[in-house]
Amino acid sequence: MKYDKPEYISSQEQLTYNHSTKTHRKKVVLVGNPNVGKSCVFNYMSGMYVDVSNYPGTTISINKSNYKDKEIYDTPGIYGVSSFNDEEKVAKEIILSADIILNVVNALHLERDLFLTLQLIDMGKKVSVLLNFSDELKKRKIKINTNLLSKLLGVEVIETAAVSKYGFDKIDYAIEKARTGNQQLELYPLLQQLIEKSIPQDEALLILEGDEDTAQKYNIKIDTHESREKIYISRRNRVNDIVDQVEYEDSKKGEIFSHLGRLSLNPKTGIPILAVMLFLVYLFIGDFISQRVVNFTENTLGKRYFEYNLKSFIADYSNCKITVDILNNNGEKINTKSFYFPEGMHKNYVLRNEFKNLSNSTNTETNFHFYNPVLRLLFGEFGIITMTTTYLLFLLLPLVIGFYFVMAFLEDSGYLPRLATMLDRTFNKIGLNGKAVIPIILGFGCITMANITTRLLGSEREKSIVTAILQFVIPCSAQLAVITVLLSGAGITPLLIYVSVIGTVLILLSTILNKLIPGESSPLLIDLPMMRFPRLSNVFKKTFYRSYGFMKEAGFWFFVGALGIGLMEITGLLTVWQNLLAPLTVYWLKLPKEAANAFVMGMVRRDFGAAGLFDLNLNAMQITVAIITITLFVPCIASFVVMLKERGWKEGLSIWIGTWISAFLIGGIIAQIIV
Amino acid sequence: MTLDKAKKGNRVTIVNLPPGKLKAQFIRLGISEGDSVLCSERLPGGTIVVKKNRQEIAIGYDLAKKIKIILE
Numbered sequence: 001m002k003y004d005k006p007e008y009i010s011s012q013e014q015l016t017y018n019h020s021t022k023t024h025r026k027k028v029v030l031v032g033n034p035n036v037g038k039s040c041v042f043n044y045m046s047g048m049y050v051d052v053s054n055y056p057g058t059t060i061s062i063n064k065s066n067y068k069d070k071e072i073y074d075t076p077g078i079y080g081v082s083s084f085n086d087e088e089k090v091a092k093e094i095i096l097s098a099d100i101i102l103n104v105v106n107a108l109h110l111e112r113d114l115f116l117t118l119q120l121i122d123m124g125k126k127v128s129v130l131l132n133f134s135d136e137l138k139k140r141k142i143k144i145n146t147n148l149l150s151k152l153l154g155v156e157v158i159e160t161a162a163v164s165k166y167g168f169d170k171i172d173y174a175i176e177k178a179r180t181g182n183q184q185l186e187l188y189p190l191l192q193q194l195i196e197k198s199i200p201q202d203e204a205l206l207i208l209e210g211d212e213d214t215a216q217k218y219n220i221k222i223d224t225h226e227s228r229e230k231i232y233i234s235r236r237n238r239v240n241d242i243v244d245q246v247e248y249e250d251s252k253k254g255e256i257f258s259h260l261g262r263l264s265l266n267p268k269t270g271i272p273i274l275a276v277m278l279f280l281v282y283l284f285i286g287d288f289i290s291q292r293v294v295n296f297t298e299n300t301l302g303k304r305y306f307e308y309n310l311k312s313f314i315a316d317y318s319n320c321k322i323t324v325d326i327l328n329n330n331g332e333k334i335n336t337k338s339f340y341f342p343e344g345m346h347k348n349y350v351l352r353n354e355f356k357n358l359s360n361s362t363n364t365e366t367n368f369h370f371y372n373p374v375l376r377l378l379f380g381e382f383g384i385i386t387m388t389t390t391y392l393l394f395l396l397l398p399l400v401i402g403f404y405f406v407m408a409f410l411e412d413s414g415y416l417p418r419l420a421t422m423l424d425r426t427f428n429k430i431g432l433n434g435k436a437v438i439p440i441i442l443g444f445g446c447i448t449m450a451n452i453t454t455r456l457l458g459s460e461r462e463k464s465i466v467t468a469i470l471q472f473v474i475p476c477s478a479q480l481a482v483i484t485v486l487l488s489g490a491g492i493t494p495l496l497i498y499v500s501v502i503g504t505v506l507i508l509l510s511t512i513l514n515k516l517i518p519g520e521s522s523p524l525l526i527d528l529p530m531m532r533f534p535r536l537s538n539v540f541k542k543t544f545y546r547s548y549g550f551m552k553e554a555g556f557w558f559f560v561g562a563l564g565i566g567l568m569e570i571t572g573l574l575t576v577w578q579n580l581l582a583p584l585t586v587y588w589l590k591l592p593k594e595a596a597n598a599f600v601m602g603m604v605r606r607d608f609g610a611a612g613l614f615d616l617n618l619n620a621m622q623i624t625v626a627i628i629t630i631t632l633f634v635p636c637i638a639s640f641v642v643m644l645k646e647r648g649w650k651e652g653l654s655i656w657i658g659t660w661i662s663a664f665l666i667g668g669i670i671a672q673i674i675v
Numbered sequence: 676m677t678l679d680k681a682k683k684g685n686r687v688t689i690v691n692l693p694p695g696k697l698k699a700q701f702i703r704l705g706i707s708e709g710d711s712v713l714c715s716e717r718l719p720g721g722t723i724v725v726k727k728n729r730q731e732i733a734i735g736y737d738l739a740k741k742i743k744i745i746l747e
Contacts, residue, residue, distance in 0.1 A: 079703040084696060112705045112730050225695060232702040239705075261731075265716055265724060421733035425720030433735060434722075524722065524735030525697065527704055 026070045028175055029094055031120065032104035033113050034077025035414070035529040037132040039063075040162035041104055042074040043541055045171065061549045062090065070175070073098075079112070079527075081119055081206065083213040085458075092211075096202055100178040101125045102171070107133045107144055107159075108530065110247060114153075114239045121153065121181035122235070124201035128156040128174035135161035143248045152242050154181030163535060184234065190227075194220075261418055261531035270422045277415070278441070281406055285445050289402035290477050294395055302394030307386045308359070311368040314379050316352075317344040318372055324358050325365040333365075373570045382566045388558050392551065396448075396558075396638070400547045403442065403449050408542035412534030417526045424524045430507075431514030433458070433524040436466050443474035448639040450474070451646050452550065458522030465513045467647050471635045471655050472662060473506045483627050486613060494624040501628050501670060505662070561637035565603075574600065588668040589625055590675040592616050598626070602633055603640075621674045629667030634659045676746070679721050679739035681714040688712075691743035705730050711747060 032038045046065030063074040075094050076087035083089045095101065101120055105113040120127050129150075137144060150157040156177045160167035187205070194204035199218055206214040210228035215221070263269040315322060319342050326335040337358060345352040359366045370376045378385050410416050416438060424434030435457055443450035447470050454463045454470075475483060487495050568574045581596040589595070598613050613626050634656055635643065644652035681687050689710050692698045705727055706712060716724035721736035734742070 079700070082699075084700070108729055109705075111728055112703075115703050115705070225699070228699060229702075232699055233707055236702050236705075236707045262716065265718065265733075267719055417733065421722055421724065422718065424722045424733070424735050425718070428720075428736065523697070523738035524733060525700060525704075525738060526733050528724065528731040528733055530729075 025066075026099040027073065027097060028067065028070050028100045028102060029073045029075060029098035030102050030104060031075055031091065031095060031116065032077060033079055033106065033109070033116060034527070035412070036077070036104045036106040036109075036113065037160075037162035038074055038077065038104045039538055039541065040535065041102070041130060041132075041160070041168070041171070042072065043538070044162075044165060044168050045072050061545065062094070063545065068172075070100075078116065080116055081123070082209065082211045086455075089213065092206070092213075095120070095123075095125070096200075098125060100175055101127045102130055102174060102178075103127055104130045104132050107131050107137050108140070108142070110144070110243050111239060112527065114242060115235060117153065118184075118235050118238060119205075121155065122183050122187060123205050124180055124183065126178040127181055128158065128178040129153065130158050130160045130167070130171075130174065132160050132162055134159040135163060135166065141249070145246045145248075149242065149246045152182070152245065155179060184231075184238065186234070187231070257531040257533075261414065261528065264415060264418045264531075265422055265528075267422055270418070274419065274422075277410075285399075285402045285406060286477050286480075289398055290445075291481075293398045293402075297394040297398050298390065302390035306394070307390055308366060310386060311379055312345070312356075314370065314375060315341065315344065315368055316346045318370055318375055319343065320345075320371060321369045322355060322359075323367045323369070324355070325367070326358075327363045327365060329363070376570055377563070377566045380566065380569070382562055382569055384559055384562045384566060388562045391562075391638070392555055392558055397547070397551060399446055400449065400550050401543060403445055404546040404550070405539065405543045407442070407453075408539045408546070409534050412532075412539055412542075414529040414531040417528050418531075420526065421524065421528065428521075430465070430510035431517075431521050432462050432465060432510075433521055435524070435526075436462060439466050440469065440474065443470045443476065444480065445477045446639075447471065447474065447476050447635055448642050449550075451639055451642045454646065459519065461517050461519045462521050464517055464647065464651060465510060467643060467651075468513055468655050468658070469506065469510060471639070471643060471659055472509055472632060473502055475631045476636075476639075479631065482613070483631070486623050486627055490620040490623045494620050497624050497670070497674065498628060498631075501666065502631060505632065505666060509662075558638060558641070561641050565637065584664060584668075588664065588671065589629060590671045591618070591622055591626055595626060598630065599633060602630055603637060625667055625671040625675060628670055629663050632659060632663035632666055634663070676744060677740050678714075678723055678725075678734065678742040678744050679736055681717065681723060681739075681744060681746075683714060683717045685714045686711060686747045687714060687744040688747055689742065690745055693738070693741040697738070704732055706732065 030038045030042055042063060042065070045067045046063070065072050073094050075091040078088050078091045081088070081092050081095055083092060103117050103120055105117060117127070117129060131144065131146060131149075134144075146157050146159055156174055156179075158167055158170045158174045160170075187208070190208055191201060191204050194207060195201060197218070199207070203214050203218070207218065207220055207222065208227055209231055210222050210225045212222065264273045314320075320340075322339045322341070324337050324339070325333045326337070328334050339351055339355045341348060341351070345355070358364065367381075368379070370380055377383065381387070420434035420437055422434070423437045427434050427436050438456060439450045439453040442453055450470050451467060454466050457463050457466060483498075487498065565574070568577070578596045578600050581599060582593045585591050585596045585599070586593055594616055595613065598616075613623070613630070618626060634640065640652070640656060643655065646652075647655070678687070678689075689706060689708055689712060692701050692706075692708055701707065706725070710727065712725040712727045714723060715726040715731060718724075721739065723734045723736075723739045725732055725734065
């Protein structure tokens with residue numbers, strides 16, 4: 001998305017501007033606290049066309065669309081305009097450039113939400129207020145005098161209900177009637193001083209409120225935050241005063257969901273609720289998406305149709321060897337047939353037909369081997385075109401959609417902040433606050449995705465600790481499946497050893513990081529939104545936009561990773577690596593030499609690595625060592641590159657090297673003791 | 676006394692909030708010095724949930740220790 005600086009142009013210039021090919025379109029910006037229904041309004045206004053993009057220089061994605069002759073922007077949910085975090089910075093920039101602001105307000109939380117409204121009005125912006133959740137007001141027998149509210153604020157107040165789209169027909173009216181409201185009079189003399197230095201009023205206010213970024217922009221020094229506090233407190237008093245005048249409560253009924261909310265806070269009831277929730281998430285993602293759906297998309301769509309047909313086409317014209325493994329009903333290899341085409345398949349139609357017939361029959365697995373290094377790089381086992389496409393579209397995409405769906409669902413239900421609250425004290429012990437539970441839970445599904453959600457944590461320190469925990473000790477769903485199968489055959493002792501070793505590593509690692517990384521973690525201070533059943537249409541839209549954003553972002557890095565592994569394979573470095581690891585595997589980990597393959601493959605994809613252990617004849621203790629090592633071993637390429645991107649080269653590489661050392665060190669020590 | 680010592684069901688007046696950004700965040704969320712809030716939940720370990728009208732805010736134990744209150 002291109003972000004244009006605010007335009008202050010004279011009417012003459014405006015005229016010329018309008019005559020140019022690019023007309024100046026009014027910017028309507030939706031602003032509001034988190035969970036007030038901004039997205040519902042945005043979705044309604046945008047219809048089909050939406051442009052999602054990361055805000056330049058940040059990782060926050062912004063939705064932009066056209067509405068009639070105007071541009072509309074959705075902004076991240078904020079409690080105030082300033083630069084406290086990335087979301088606020090992005091929202092601030094868009095608000096500053098806005099022509100008209102539609103401020104979405106949750107009618108049930110007037111006291112909280114009007115703070116932002118008054119700030120927008122004090123900034124001198126043209127504002128209209130959409131008083132959302134007006135249907136909930138009736139249910140809870142709360143009355144808000146909208147006319148009086150509108151009079152006190154000095155701007156239009158339109159009652160809406162996002163669920164039934166009630167009041168949405170008045171959005172045009174709201175845009176048309178947007179105006180500057182009743183600003184706080186005491187601020188005028190102070191603002192005037194800055195406006196005289198030709199600073200626009202909106203930015204002048206932010207400077208008065210101690211916004212460092214804006215002050216820096218105009219080279220103005222702010223010494224203390226006293227003036228912010230003063231302005232904030234008087235604004236808070238104005239809000240309280242307004243709420244006192246406009247809101248009446250008849251009864252305190254209608255709090256079934258808030259009762260559920262309270263139950264999920266207290267560990268006694270909250271932990272069983274968490275267990276049920278995790279089980280449902282497991283059924284959906286662990287069982288339905290990652291087993292059934294991915295099985296079909298990856299093996300059938302990806303390998304059987306896409307890769308097979310593309311590779312056959314290449315094989316028609318190039319020197320290649322093709323092997324077809326014949327499998328029995330349990331998926332075990334019982335026979336292999338090789339086909340050799342020195343000049344490509346099209347030169348030998350007889351053999352080509354024989355190959356096609358065999359490879360198209362059921363229970364076969366076809367492997368193409370191209371002799372030309374460039375073709376191998378593009379279409380081979382780790383081919384940039386073949387492997388990456390299969391991974392991205394047929395493996396990762398369904399998983400990503402599944403995850404973002406669950407995330408959006410939990411987010412909109414108001415459950416996550418309560419979970420974070422319940423677990424806050426536990427996480428304090430390792431230098432984190434309760435919010436860290438969200439990326440860690442996601443890590444059991446897919447580390448790659450979880451790496452990205454560390455963004456919701458308050459400080460760099462917390463992001464570092466959680467990222468390290470994810471890469472070191474959390475097995476992803478693919479690994480968990482293989483580990484479960486291996487362990488179930490091995491008995492109870494290996495299970496106990498595995499759980500206690502991984503648990504100890506988790507505690508040690510987080511304690512050490514907590515001591516080593518300087519600084520303090522951010523304290524828990526979160527608003528607990530209403531518990532409610534999410535609007536599915538909203539959940540679907542969120543899922544779509546986020547999945548799209550993720551694929552756009554991660555896609556490139558996947559190609560880079562595949563190129564790296566592909567080059568290693570062609571140059572023979574991959575084999576060198578396997579051989580280098582072999583002594584470590586045999587003497588230190590006491591595993592067969594071939595286990596080294598499992599480790600190297602584990603880098604490409606962790607479940608490949610773990611699955612490689614199936615083929616080896618291991619005893620129970622060897623299985624224990626192998627799965628401990630695989631769990632602690634380096635993250636897969638996908639999550640490695642995403643981690644590098646999120647945390648930078650220095651930190652990413654330190655974590656990566658750290659996982660190498662810890663996996664072999666700890667795995668080896670256990671091997672020396674138990675095998 | 677400080678907020679971490681409040682019991683579930685106590686109605687308290689906020690006397691003093693920690694300075695700086697945290698204070699600004701409290702005010703934005705709707706809580707400022709002099710406000711009366713209900714301690715609606717006190718979790719094992721000391722995390723506090725306060726309620727002002729329908730608004731619920733969770734406050735970590737370490738932060739709660741820095742908030743001066745008086746019981747009403």
